[in-house]
Amino acid sequence: MRTGRRHPLKLTDEARAAAARCLEAVGFDPGLAAAAVAGATVETEIAQSVAWAAWHRPVLYVAARAPVVGITLGSTIYLRGAKHLANWPLTVHELVHVAQYARDGHPRFLARYGADYLSGRMRGAAWREAYEDIRDEQQARAAESVARQRACPAAPWWC
Numbered sequence: 157m158r159t160g161r162r163h164p165l166k167l168t169d170e171a172r173a174a175a176a177r178c179l180e181a182v183g184f185d186p187g188l189a190a191a192a193v194a195g196a197t198v199e200t201e202i203a204q205s206v207a208w209a210a211w212h213r214p215v216l217y218v219a220a221r222a223p224v225v226g227i228t229l230g231s232t233i234y235l236r237g238a239k240h241l242a243n244w245p246l247t248v249h250e251l252v253h254v255a256q257y258a259r260d261g262h263p264r265f266l267a268r269y270g271a272d273y274l275s276g277r278m279r280g281a282a283w284r285e286a287y288e289d290i291r292d293e294q295q296a297r298a299a300e301s302v303a304r305q306r307a308c309p310a311a312p313w314w315c
């Protein structure tokens with residue numbers, strides 16, 4: 157069992173600046189983008205843990221069993237293994253979700269995200285297609301593409 161909290165990993169100044177520019181490129185207000193990336197933390201496992209916020213645990217229980225490499229809950233990014241810390245486009249993708257929570261508030265973000273997914277499924281889309289059609293995922297993928305086209309900041313991005 158985990159005892160006590162570890163020091164959470166935060167983005168370096170250089171990574172914050174680069175990530176914020178990717179978020180601005182997909183429409184985020186510069187102030188909101190800067191605040192979101194500054195507040196983001198990363199965990200390198202997707203698992204229930206007493207160390208995480210209570211509302212994260214049921215979501216992580218489901219996510220741990222789904223084919224996902226990362227999930228963002230509020231300002232916390234959960235990655236499936238430390239190897240994904242070295243994936244800059246994925247980092248930017250998850251930071252978009254941090255900014256979406258910050259922009260909309262948790263209930264509104266989660267409601268829209270869930271409603272988009274369910275409406276896709278009710279149209280008859282397979283889960284993967286319904287997931288890809290979620291508007292918040294489209295925005296995250298757009299920022300991921302921007303990150304791919306630009307030079308990465310110097311690694312490590314989290315410390």
Ligand SMILES: [Zn+2]
Pocket residue numbers: 249253292293296
């Ligand atoms: Zn996503």
